[in-house]
């Protein structure tokens with residue numbers, strides 16, 4: 082009996098699910114929340130690709146959880162009911178056949194039918210038994226873990242963390258034998274296993290968001306619901322977030338952590354003795370293995386028994402002495418919900434190495450407003466000429482140290498890597514430094530991947546094999562250990578003459594090789610004329626170098642290489658750019674049961690519909706969208722387009738006009754007026770740091786800044802992330818101080834424009850100065866627009882350009898008004914905001930109340946009334 086026949090039989094008993102009356106929301110939901118959950122439930126039931134827009138502060142996460150978890154619960158129950166109904170029916174059919182035979186029917190044909198029905202019955206019973214067995218197993222794990230939890234304090238006393246910490250540090254110095262490439266590069270580690278299972282996997286929810294703190298918040302929301310007690314939720318992270326072994330954690334670079342950990346796992350595997358059947362019989366103690374691997378199973382069971390965020394799992398891992406990284410990976414098989422950051426889901430090779438299975442899953446991407454840009458960003462990679470030179474320097478020294486110990490095939494591979502790096506350096510017109518007189522105009526050129534590979538002269542090499550060789554041999558890790566073991570060799574090769582260190586000597590080497598083969602182009606290959614010191618090696622130059630090479634193997638059609646040739650090699654760079662994110666999202670869209678893109682401001686929906694779902698080959702009938710209003714009353718938000726300033730000057734901050742002193746002065750006077758009327762905090766967004774700086778300087782010189790400062794304390798967005806918290810705290814204190822408040826000069830797309838919360842007094846007015854269009858002179862943007870015009874349609878590039886701008890504006894607007902009792906005003910300062918196409922790209926809850934005031938007086942009147950009414 083084939084699986085198809087059984088499936089077809091069971092399918093006859095399928096029922097369609099309808100949204101429940103009670104979504105187990107932790108409190109009575111608002112109408113918009115009920116609508117959201119109902120729409121989501123049906124989108125999952127009907128296997129849709131959906132775009133969900135729900136403004137911040139409307140309980141989006143809880144709505145996602147209750148809608149999706151309710152559906153999964155009902156779906157699992159339905160599966161059991163369906164099997165039971167099918168079993169009951171087939172038993173009745175069997176009985177009827179037996180009666181037919183007993184009544185003297187055709188025994189032969191009855192027998193044939195009975196064999197068939199028995200086979201179906203057997204297959205259905207097997208499926209039901211498997212479900213019961215699985216439920217029993219999970220329930221036993223939970224009982225066991227709960228009883229263990231009660232003894233946890235005792236356990237901690239006996240198995241102190243300190244002992245593990247001491248164990249975990251690397252014992253002994255690095256041995257040369259550890260640095261040599263091994264022949265067996267086909268060695269499989271557990272990250273590379275692929276079961277290749279044909280059976281349809283059970284439906285799981287894969288929830289994905291941008292940052293770990295957003296994921297932790299999401300898990301916190303699950304813990305608030307009744308699903309907390311019944312669902313198995315497993316968060317995943319990189320080793321950077323999960324590792325508890327200090328010796329590995331301290332490596333800082335994720336790539337190095339990965340390679341070091343894999344080395345330790347391999348050591349553990351090697352220390353196991355297996356009997357003839359392959360069963361592990363004995364483990365010898367390996368000084369290089371990770372001590373946290375041994376209690377991973379206990380931690381895994383704990384994860385399956387209780388909903389925890391990654392931080393809680395890491396703490397538990399430290400307490401139990403188990404590895405959170407491998408425990409979470411192991412627990413995904415038993416999970417119903419997997420919670421992952423963007424890169425684990427969206428980056429194909431990370432997804433594969435994490436064994437995250439997409440087939441039949443429900444993918445929910447939160448904060449999806451910038452999904453396409455994020456996918457492009459994740460799959461892009463840049464390496465500078467300095468990094469290439471330093472990586473080459475390290476590799477050549479490494480090779481010369483161990484050349485006699487390498488097998489011929491490893492030597493060949495490492496020579497190939499060296500050749501490729503030399504070729505890339507040569508392609509960047511390798512000059513490590515030049516005098517002022519020699520400086521040439523920087524030059525940026527775009528290539529397709531195949532053009533680049535040909536132009537750089539690396540077309541004779543199989544880059545897939547080279548990348549695979551580096552990955553499997555953990556080259557970055559070996560080079561790091563090599564540099565650590567022989568610090569003196571790190572920059573200057575032993576063979577190099579004393580006055581020609583690092584880059585120079587290798588450039589000379591390239592030049593000499595080239596000269597041997599062919600005369601000419603000496604001007605490119607000659608060593609730099611200036612004798613500046615070669616800078617020390619910073620970080621791990623091989624890591625971005627290999628990441629770039631890996632990108633070259635990814636996608637030929639949709640990738641471009643931006644080659645930036647500067648006056649010196651060190652400042653030159655090559656960058657892989659992924660133009661079409663749909664090319665890497667295809668697998669997700671095609672294999673998942675449903676894909677839900679959720680965000681506070683998802684406008685324009687067409688971007689996701691056309692450039693993602695349809696571009697991935699989805700049928701139009703599968704795509705749905707849903708936009709819900711805000712929980713705040715309409716009257717609590719006052720959005721205004723302000724086309725003119727206090728003296729009637731037109732506000733138009735185009736690139737050509739925005740430096741006009743009259744315009745900047747008008748802006749200053751406008752801000753003085755706004756700060757006079759608006760209480761508490763005002764956040765003013767500028768299109769760029771440069772422009773913010775220019776305005777600030779102008780207002781300072783003009784005395785207008787002083788007038789503003791007499792009303793509100795002025796803050797400026799810091800450029801470095803480390804200062805954000807300090808500045809924000811001071812701003813918050815000042816904004817809440819009465820009378821007065823604070824004004825924050827901020828930048829669109831900067832540190833404060835996304836993810837930060839300017840609720841209540843922190844943001845009573847959001848001002849957006851001008852329209853933040855991306856820089857049209859950028860070769861990368863030009864290429865992207867051209868690509869869209871060529872592939873999607875003649876206006877696609879322009880649409881994308883407009884969308885980029887308005888999406889950035891929407892993010893700024895979304896910083897204020899964060900909950901139902903909040904209230905704020907929004908001022909869009911540019912006459913171009915009046916255009917219908919721009920108004921249409923605003924969130925519905927803004928465009929519905931938007932007012933366009935052609936005179937500035939009424940703007941002040943409306944602002945004054947708005948805040949008087951809310952005193």
Ligand code: SF4
Nearest residue numbers: 324325342371404406
């Ligand atoms: S096994 Fe786990 S704890 Fe040990 S090094 Fe790897 S990630 Fe870290």
